[in-house]
Amino acid sequence: MTREEVLSLFREAGAILEGHFILTSGLRSPIFLQKARVFMYPDKTETLCKALAEKIRAANLGEIDYIVSPALGGLIPGYETARHLGVPAMWVEREDGEFRLRRFELPEGSKVIVVEDIVTTGLSSRETVTSLKALGAEVLGVACLIDRSGGEADVSVPLVALTEYKVPAYEPDKLPPELAALPAVKPGSRGLS
Numbered sequence: 001m002t003r004e005e006v007l008s009l010f011r012e013a014g015a016i017l018e019g020h021f022i023l024t025s026g027l028r029s030p031i032f033l034q035k036a037r038v039f040m041y042p043d044k045t046e047t048l049c050k051a052l053a054e055k056i057r058a059a060n061l062g063e064i065d066y067i068v069s070p071a072l073g074g075l076i077p078g079y080e081t082a083r084h085l086g087v088p089a090m091w092v093e094r095e096d097g098e099f100r101l102r103r104f105e106l107p108e109g110s111k112v113i114v115v116e117d118i119v120t121t122g123l124s125s126r127e128t129v130t131s132l133k134a135l136g137a138e139v140l141g142v143a144c145l146i147d148r149s150g151g152e153a154d155v156s157v158p159l160v161a162l163t164e165y166k167v168p169a170y171e172p173d174k175l176p177p178e179l180a181a182l183p184a185v186k187p188g189s190r191g192l193s
Helices: 003-012 035-039 042-058 075-085 123-134
Strands: 016-022 028-033 066-070 089-095 098-100 111-119 138-147 159-164
Touching: 003 016, 003 035, 003 042, 003 138, 003 159, 035 042, 035 075, 042 075, 042 138, 042 159, 066 075, 066 123, 075 089, 075 111, 075 138, 089 123, 098 123, 111 123, 123 138
Parallel strands: 066 089, 066 111, 111 138, 138 159
Antiparallel strands: 016 028, 089 098
8 A cells, every 4th residue: 555545544534633632652743643533444444454464474574473462552453464464463451551461372482563553652562572572472573554753763673664654743842833832632542641
């Protein structure tokens, strides 16, 4: 899929919002990708995740045993991408502030791809990779639908993005005047401010 095809599906779902947003990372942005609005539509989600599975295959990262995603945002794209790759899907959840694989057993040496929805700073991806490596997994890479960082995020392993969509993000104390003039909203899933 091309970048425009991916973004078109987000636009059709009303998932590209404009305003003043507090991102999960704590950064501020004039654009928010409300991927939950895309995930409401199984056909759009299937199209995106099938294309992501194809891109993962094309990256030749090796044989994949499992897809693991961070909860909550990665659950749907992880599951749907795993379906197209023909492998099981699992997820990590926060427990005492750290990602843990609470509901599943991961055999040592398992070859894993982490599937995310959107990557901005790479923090959730890095935390997921760290938790899986601690269990003895071989993390082959991270894959996401959209890389907001434009290739700048450090996920600690190779990153495969269906597309890049570089969106400005600012520290809260370094906002441009036009953004600072708007009220900030936090539409994401984690309560950071």
